Amino acid sequence: MGGDNGPGTVLPALAQASELHPDVRFLIFGQEEIVRPVFDRFPILHNRSTVSHCDVAITMDEKPGAAVRRGRRESSMWRAIEAVKNGEAQAAVSAGNTGALMAMSKVILRTIPGIERPALAAIWPTLKGECVVLDVGATIDITPAQYVQFAIMGQAYARCVLGFSRPRIGILNVGVEDVKGSENIRDAAGILHESDLNFIGFVEGDGIGRGDADVVVTDGFTGNVALKTAEGTARQFATMLRESMASNLFGKLGYLLAYRSFAALREKLDPNASNGGMFLGVNGIVVKSHGSADVGGYCSAVEVAVEVAKADMAHAISQDVEEMRVLLENAWAERLD
Amino acid sequence: MGGDNGPGTVLPALAQASELHPDVRFLIFGQEEIVRPVFDRFPILHNRSTVSHCDVAITMDEKPGAAVRRGRRESSMWRAIEAVKNGEAQAAVSAGNTGALMAMSKVILRTIPGIERPALAAIWPTLKGECVVLDVGATIDITPAQYVQFAIMGQAYARCVLGFSRPRIGILNVGVEDVKGSENIRDAAGILHESDLNFIGFVEGDGIGRGDADVVVTDGFTGNVALKTAEGTARQFATMLRESMASNLFGKLGYLLAYRSFAALREKLDPNASNGGMFLGVNGIVVKSHGSADVGGYCSAVEVAVEVAKADMAHAISQDVEEMRVLLENAWAERLD
Numbered sequence: 001m002g003g004d005n006g007p008g009t010v011l012p013a014l015a016q017a018s019e020l021h022p023d024v025r026f027l028i029f030g031q032e033e034i035v036r037p038v039f040d041r042f043p044i045l046h047n048r049s050t051v052s053h054c055d056v057a058i059t060m061d062e063k064p065g066a067a068v069r070r071g072r073r074e075s076s077m078w079r080a081i082e083a084v085k086n087g088e089a090q091a092a093v094s095a096g097n098t099g100a101l102m103a104m105s106k107v108i109l110r111t112i113p114g115i116e117r118p119a120l121a122a123i124w125p126t127l128k129g130e131c132v133v134l135d136v137g138a139t140i141d142i143t144p145a146q147y148v149q150f151a152i153m154g155q156a157y158a159r160c161v162l163g164f165s166r167p168r169i170g171i172l173n174v175g176v177e178d179v180k181g182s183e184n185i186r187d188a189a190g191i192l193h194e195s196d197l198n199f200i201g202f203v204e205g206d207g208i209g210r211g212d213a214d215v216v217v218t219d220g221f222t223g224n225v226a227l228k229t230a231e232g233t234a235r236q237f238a239t240m241l242r243e244s245m246a247s248n249l250f251g252k253l254g255y256l257l258a259y260r261s262f263a264a265l266r267e268k269l270d271p272n273a274s275n276g277g278m279f280l281g282v283n284g285i286v287v288k289s290h291g292s293a294d295v296g297g298y299c300s301a302v303e304v305a306v307e308v309a310k311a312d313m314a315h316a317i318s319q320d321v322e323e324m325r326v327l328l329e330n331a332w333a334e335r336l337d
Numbered sequence: 338m339g340g341d342n343g344p345g346t347v348l349p350a351l352a353q354a355s356e357l358h359p360d361v362r363f364l365i366f367g368q369e370e371i372v373r374p375v376f377d378r379f380p381i382l383h384n385r386s387t388v389s390h391c392d393v394a395i396t397m398d399e400k401p402g403a404a405v406r407r408g409r410r411e412s413s414m415w416r417a418i419e420a421v422k423n424g425e426a427q428a429a430v431s432a433g434n435t436g437a438l439m440a441m442s443k444v445i446l447r448t449i450p451g452i453e454r455p456a457l458a459a460i461w462p463t464l465k466g467e468c469v470v471l472d473v474g475a476t477i478d479i480t481p482a483q484y485v486q487f488a489i490m491g492q493a494y495a496r497c498v499l500g501f502s503r504p505r506i507g508i509l510n511v512g513v514e515d516v517k518g519s520e521n522i523r524d525a526a527g528i529l530h531e532s533d534l535n536f537i538g539f540v541e542g543d544g545i546g547r548g549d550a551d552v553v554v555t556d557g558f559t560g561n562v563a564l565k566t567a568e569g570t571a572r573q574f575a576t577m578l579r580e581s582m583a584s585n586l587f588g589k590l591g592y593l594l595a596y597r598s599f600a601a602l603r604e605k606l607d608p609n610a611s612n613g614g615m616f617l618g619v620n621g622i623v624v625k626s627h628g629s630a631d632v633g634g635y636c637s638a639v640e641v642a643v644e645v646a647k648a649d650m651a652h653a654i655s656q657d658v659e660e661m662r663v664l665l666e667n668a669w670a671e672r673l674d
Contacts, residue, residue, distance in 0.1 A: 063516070127573055137511060140519055174474060174561040179400070182477055182558065205562040206569025221519065222562055224511040225542040225555075229563045232543025233570040236464055241578075245598040254595025261581040261588035 005292070007038040010095065013298035014049070015042040020299075021306050027089050029054050029076035054079055058100045060291060067100035068107055077101060081108045084284040090309035091285035093301050095293055101286065102138055102279060109282040112314065114321035117142065118281035119150050119220070120288065121157050122227055123304075128211030132158045132167075134280065135220040136227045142219045147171065147188030148327070151197055152320045153280040154215035160311040161278075161304060162214065170203035170213030172222060177202075188217075195327050278304065280317070285309055342629070344375040347432065350635035351386070352379040357636075358643050364426050366391050366413035391416055395437045397628060404437035405444055414438060418445045421621040427646035428622035430638050432630055438623065439475055439616060446619040449651065451658035452486050454479065455618035456557070457625065458494050459564055460641075465548030469495045469504075471617065472557040473564045479556045484508060484525030485664070488534055489657045490617040491552035497648040498615075498641060499551065507540035507550030509559060514539075525554075532664050615641065617654070622646055 007030060014026050025048045028035060032053035039051055056075035058067045071078050077096055083089040085108050094101050102118065111118060119135035134154050135142070142150070151169050158167040171189055173181040178189070180202060192199035203212045205226060218226070245251035277288040285308050289301035344367060351363050362385045365372060369390035376388055393412035395404045408415045414433055420426040422445050431438050439455065448455060456472035471491050472479070479487070488506050495504040508526055510518040515526070517539060529536035540549045542563060555563070582588035614625040622645050626638035 125573075127576060140511070172562060174477070174558055205565030205567075206572070208566060209569045209573040218562075221511055222559055225509060225559050225563050226566045228542030229545060229566045230542075230570040232546045233567040234574055235543070236462075236546040237571055237574045239464060241598075245595050248598065250594045250596075251598035254591040254593070254598065256591070257587045257594060258582050258591025259587075261578075261585065261591065 005095075005294075007035050009293065009295055009298055011035070011038045011042055011045065012295045013293075013302060015044050016295060016299040017302040017306070018044050018048065020303065024302075024306055025049065027052065027080070027083050029079045029083075031055075031057060031076075052079065058097050060097050062097055062100055064097075064099035064103035067097060068103050071100070071104065078104055078108070081105055081284070081286060084286070085109055091287060091305035093287045093289060093298075093305050095289040095291055095298060095301075098137070098277075098288055098291075101288055105279055105282045105284075105286045109284040109286070111281050112283055112318050112321060114325060115149050115153070115281040115317070117146055117149070118279060119153060121154060121278045121280050122223075123161065124208055124216070124227075124230070126209050126211035130162055131208065131211060131214050131216060132162065133172075133208060133216045133218070133223055133227065135218065136223040136277065137220045138279070138281075139220045141221065142184070144184050144187035144191060147185070147217055148191050148195070148324070149281070149321070150217045151192060151199070151215065152324055153317055154217055155197060156313050156317045156320060157278055157280060157308070158215050159316070160308050160313045164214050166198045167214035168198050168200045169215040169217060170200050170207070172208070172216050172218035172226065173202035173204065175202065176204060191327065195324065278308065282314075284314060342432075342631075344372050346630065346632055346635055348372070348375045348379055348382065349632045350630075350639060352381050353632060353636040354639040354643070355381050355385065357640065361639075361643055362386065364389065364417070364420050366416045366420075368392075368394060368413075389416065395434050397434050399434055399437055401434075401436035401440035404434060405440050408437065408441065415441055415445070418442055418621070418623060421623070422446055428624060428642035430624045430626060430635075430642050432626040432628055432635060432638075435474070435614075435625055435628075438625055442616055442619045442621070442623045446621040446623070448618050449620055449655050449658060451662060452490070452618040452654070454483055454486070455616060456487050456490060458491060458615045458617050459560075460498065461545055461553070461564075461567070463546050463548035467499055468545065468548060468551050468553060469499065470509075470545060470553045470555070470560055470564065472555065473560040473614065474557045475616070476557045478558065479521070481521050481524035481528060484522070484554055485528050485532070485661070486618070486658070487554045488529060488536070488552065489661055490654055491554055492534060493650050493654045493657060494615055494617060494645070495552050496653070497645050497650045501551050503535045504551035505535050505537045506552040506554065507537050507544070509545070509553050509555035509563065510539035510541065512539065513541060513544075528664065532661065615645065619651075621651060 028049055028051045035051055054076035056071055058071050058075050058077045077094060080092040081104050084092050117139040120138040121132050121134035122136045124131050124133045132154050134150055155167055158164045171185055173185055200213055203216055208216050245255045279286040279288060285305060287301050287305040289298050365386055365388045372388055391413040393408055395408050395412050395414045414431060417429040418441050421429050454476040457475040458469050458471035459473045461468050461470045469491050471487055492504055495501045508522055510522055537550055540553055545553050582592045616623040616625060622642060624638050624642040626635050
């Protein structure tokens, strides 16, 4: 049971999720002497949860490869993912080490047939609502066929979590014209234009938050930089606003009067509110909560896991990939030519 | 004389710049019948400017290659850059088509010996002040040696415009640990660690606005996405804030009271205030103003050009590149091994 805050955050979050989803059961993996005292304080969890003691806990700064070796079979992270593989759990949720979680998920669950590389998907608040952005950090460099695979996975996720029946899919690029970007990106766009997906073409960095697409596809390097740049800019804006308003009396009074509006805005843009990075492309559901998530944040990651499990998303992705198989094979053949 | 607003913005901006820098003279290139009537309204410009009529004007949506062919010798953009080449002007400023401006600059001015690819540099507001980010759109994909060249150019620009004597240089990456990112990025970091530059390692997306480095080096694809994502997020935040505050009476009153603070903040984060993308790596100074810049924005682009010309930045870059030549040659040799 990882994350920066541990059981003190996770267990109250599970209690909160229990009230919202009374039909959900929890398998809790962690160091019993730390977990049990907190667990005992939440009677709502007692009938619908089991606590399994694990000797090994993966730390936040452990390298993925080392974490897989040291944590194999014994660690709480391993056992949570293994429970998904064995069908004991329909989803795993962790606030722990992201790299370790991805590496273990790949080792234990394997990728879905037809998907070469997994992707980490984020829910991004926009002026129109929310969109899915993937990959935000799993796979640095991708081929045109992998862009297509990410588009299929992003579509499935947007359907499950955001309720779109036919989400508009765009590729993140440095301009919207066909000639922009790398050859890989232009090849990917060519394949997607010929597909049955609702592909709308290229989206620029400022188009993400404007809601230009419902699914924004990119490589893990660009997506990670974009996500962190947006989070950083939002924090920077908030800090500058606070400092700017605190610098004079009218500003301070204004801040007091507008306090409720600020609180509402903070909630809307809070990464905790749309918490739950989804690890797509493996045979099973693994949700990554922010390491610094608070109770509400971890609870929303659990809710994402519940929705996706109920919608049987992994199966939906397999089906879509199978339907796209001919298109993908042609894409592969073109690459090999 | 390009940009979305034309002479109606550019000439008042030159008048404003004239008051701030009485020693600066302007060579104005544009369609005389449009420029002259506006020019006549600003007596301050009359003694220190010439207007040269040009038949051809590059449009905002023209492709770079086509613009170079159609605009060769005759267009206002070509002639402004040519004036820099001939030594008639110390800098060119344009709010026109960015791609065309970069292509023409390369054709007319050529790259500095030792610099393989040019870069577009932006001034980015941070919590600590400002930093330089490059490349934000000139060169999509770069080699380790080109990262090093960009670092040298970024250092020269940060010295000239932001006044750092020994700016802290970072490479934009998906994590700060040595093992993160592509092989190219890690190779570049290896070379920079051995150099005399003040290289501080990797910077993440949220580190740009936090002010983790004074110069952030990246490829033109990632830099362009990061810049536009940040601009988009700032606009999104401002829109959501306004909507959120307008939704109740206390919010509206608060907004009125805090109005001056908002105005101060807007100015700080306004892309117009730190306007003037610098086109680095060619033999001469070419400044790109935002296409939608207002009078103040265009004036600040002119001021950037003045500062950089007075500091003789192109010469400083040549010298630094020469000093780094051994390091760069070793880097090249390693790549060819």
